[in-house]
Each structure stands twice: as C-alpha cells, then as structure tokens.
Amino acid sequence: MPITQKGLEQIGVQKGQNFNAVNVGALEHLDAYKAVHPKLAREVRGKLFLKDLLDLTGMQLSMNKLPAGISVPFYHQHSENEELYIFIKGKGQMQIDGQNIDVEEGSLVRIATKGTRCWRNNSTEDLYYIVIQAKENSLRQDTFEDGVPVDQEVKW
Amino acid sequence: MPITQKGLEQIGVQKGQNFNAVNVGALEHLDAYKAVHPKLAREVRGKLFLKDLLDLTGMQLSMNKLPAGISVPFYHQHSENEELYIFIKGKGQMQIDGQNIDVEEGSLVRIATKGTRCWRNNSTEDLYYIVIQAKENSLRQDTFEDGVPVDQEVKW
Numbered sequence: 001m002p003i004t005q006k007g008l009e010q011i012g013v014q015k016g017q018n019f020n021a022v023n024v025g026a027l028e029h030l031d032a033y034k035a036v037h038p039k040l041a042r043e044v045r046g047k048l049f050l051k052d053l054l055d056l057t058g059m060q061l062s063m064n065k066l067p068a069g070i071s072v073p074f075y076h077q078h079s080e081n082e083e084l085y086i087f088i089k090g091k092g093q094m095q096i097d098g099q100n101i102d103v104e105e106g107s108l109v110r111i112a113t114k115g116t117r118c119w120r121n122n123s124t125e126d127l128y129y130i131v132i133q134a135k136e137n138s139l140r141q142d143t144f145e146d147g148v149p150v151d152q153e154v155k156w
Numbered sequence: 157m158p159i160t161q162k163g164l165e166q167i168g169v170q171k172g173q174n175f176n177a178v179n180v181g182a183l184e185h186l187d188a189y190k191a192v193h194p195k196l197a198r199e200v201r202g203k204l205f206l207k208d209l210l211d212l213t214g215m216q217l218s219m220n221k222l223p224a225g226i227s228v229p230f231y232h233q234h235s236e237n238e239e240l241y242i243f244i245k246g247k248g249q250m251q252i253d254g255q256n257i258d259v260e261e262g263s264l265v266r267i268a269t270k271g272t273r274c275w276r277n278n279s280t281e282d283l284y285y286i287v288i289q290a291k292e293n294s295l296r297q298d299t300f301e302d303g304v305p306v307d308q309e310v311k312w
Contacts, residue, residue, distance in 0.1 A: 016255055018267060018268040019267045023262050026262055056266055058294045058295050074310060075306035078302050082214045101177050106180045106181045108210060110210040110211060114173075122312075135214050137214065139207075139213060142237065144193065145235075147234055149231075154227060154231060154274050
C-alpha cells in the first residue's frame with residue numbers, strides 16, 4: 001500500500017550522480033505536510049515521509065511534529081523492520097509492550113519488530129522527532145569498517 | 157576496526173524485551189562525547205555513535221555537533237552502506253563529488269556508497285546533525301506495508 005504524502009510539491013530536490021538533497025524547511029513548519037494513512041483512511045498532519053524523494057534504498061524516514069496533548073490513536077508492530085525514534089525537541093512519552101518511557105530532546109529509542117508501540121505528547125509544547133526504519137539484522141559493517149578514506153586534499 | 161566512544165558512561169540505558177532507550181542529554185551538550193577515529197588516531201569531539209548502546213541491527217547512527225568554522229579534514233566514501241545526513245540546527249555546507257550544497261535546519265542529504273563526501277560549518281554558530289547508515293538496497297518494504305496494526309485500545 002503506497003504512502004500518499006501531501007505537501008511534497010513545495011520541496012526542491014537537488015540530484016547528483018551519487019546524492020539527493022532536499023530542504024523541507026524549518027522544523028516548526030512541518031505541519032504543512034500531511035501523510036495519508038491508507039489503513040485508517042485519515043490524514044496525519046505534521047508527518048513527512050522522505051524515502052521516495054531522497055531515493056533511499058536502505059531505510060525509510062519520517063520527520064514529525066506532534067502537537068501538545070495528542071496521542072497516536074493506535075498501537076502497531078512491524079513485520080521485518082526495526083525502528084529508531086530520535087526525539088529532538090519537546091517532551092512526551094512512548095509506550096512499548098505496556099511500559100511507559102519519558103522522552104525529550106536527546107532521547108533515542110530502538111524498537112524491535114515485535115514491540116507493541118504507541119507514543120504521545122503529554123506536554124504543553126510541540127514534540128519533534130525523527131523515525132527511521134531499516135530491515136532488522138541487515139547491517140553487516142559500519143562506520144570505520146565500511147568507510148573508505150579518499151586520498152585527496154579537502155578543498156572548498 | 158571497532159569504534160572507541162568516550163562519554164558513554166554518563167548515559168543510562170533502559171532495556172525491555174523489544175526495546176532499548178537512552179537519553180544523551182540536550183543537543184548543545186553533545187560535545188561532552190568524543191569518538192576515537194582509529195585510522196586518523198585522533199579524537200572527534202561532539203560525535204556520538206549509538207548503535208552498540210541501542211543494540212541496533214539494521215543501522216548505525218551518530219549524533220553530531222560541529223563548531224563554527226570547522227571542516228571535516230578528509231573525504232570519504234563507503235563500501236556497502238548508504239548514508240543519510242539530517243541537519244537539525246545551524247548552517248553549513250556539504251561537498252559531494254566536488255559539488256557544494258548549502259545545508260541548514262531541515263536539510264536532508266542521501267549519499268550513495270561511491271559519493272566522495274565532506275562537510276563543514278562555515279557559519280558563526282554550532283551546526284547539529286544526525287548521520288544514519290544502512291546497507292544499500294537492503295529495505296524490502298516500509299511503513300504501512302511493514303507496519304502491523306494491533307487490535308487493542310490505547311491506554312495510558
């Protein structure tokens with residue numbers, strides 16, 4: 001079931017042979033974007049999926065702004081993807097398998113496929129977070145093992 | 157070559173059967189963390205790799221703070237991982253295959269393995285960004301295809 005994402009027409013994409021770059025604007029304006037949830041048949045304001053625009057092949061990500069007092073209205077699990085939630089501004093709570101965790105700027109939460117998850121903004125200010133999903137157990141090596149230095153002086 | 161990450165001892169980890177949660181503190185304090193680069197044999201202040209602490213299996217991520225006026229001193233490519241750079245505060249530039257791109261809050265850049273990349277903070281304020289790496293072409297399905305709704309009323 002494909003995602004319908006509203007608001008993409010306002011985002012410019014720069015493409016090169018080896019990259020895609022976008023600018024989605026200041027985080028406070030994320031509510032200009034809406035994702036249409038096909039199973040719930042409703043629009044989610046402040047949720048921006050970017051895999052397609054960035055031509056990502058190893059992960060999906062969404063940029064999110066959740067207003068004060070709002071809870072996600074359902075629990076969900078995943079089939080084969082692990083999720084990572086990165087909270088960058090504001091305060092809220094996640095609930096995983098019935099356990100509540102306070103989150104705020106600087107909180108990061110990994111959830112395995114089977115985790116039953118929900119989250120809310122139980123504060124009086126907007127909550128900002130990024131969600132990444134990648135296939136569980138798909139990473140074979142990382143960082144300094146996977147990185148290859150290029151023998152060339154940096155010039156700007 | 158394993159990463160040596162300094163400053164982890166100040167981070168508490170909450171673990172459940174299906175999750176790991178950490179709080180690394182306010183973003184402005186990211187420079188309390190240092191990653192030791194084994195190939196350059198030097199410490200990089202304000203770079204915090206979190207895969208091991210979060211038990212991530214499909215991605216690596218780092219949380220980053222780069223001071224005003226600083227450029228990464230080398231170019232690099234990757235062997236099998238795609239990278240995603242998410243800029244969340246401040247201004248700077250990325251250079252990919254010789255092309256300069258201005259970045260700021262709300263900029264996201266995907267780079268394929270072969271892209272020769274570098275970045276700098278050419279502004280007068282700190283630059284904050286998140287880097288994710290995942291295996292290229294490893295994602296098979298995402299979001300509403302991979303997500304599984306749980307038929308249970310949300311209770312907080």
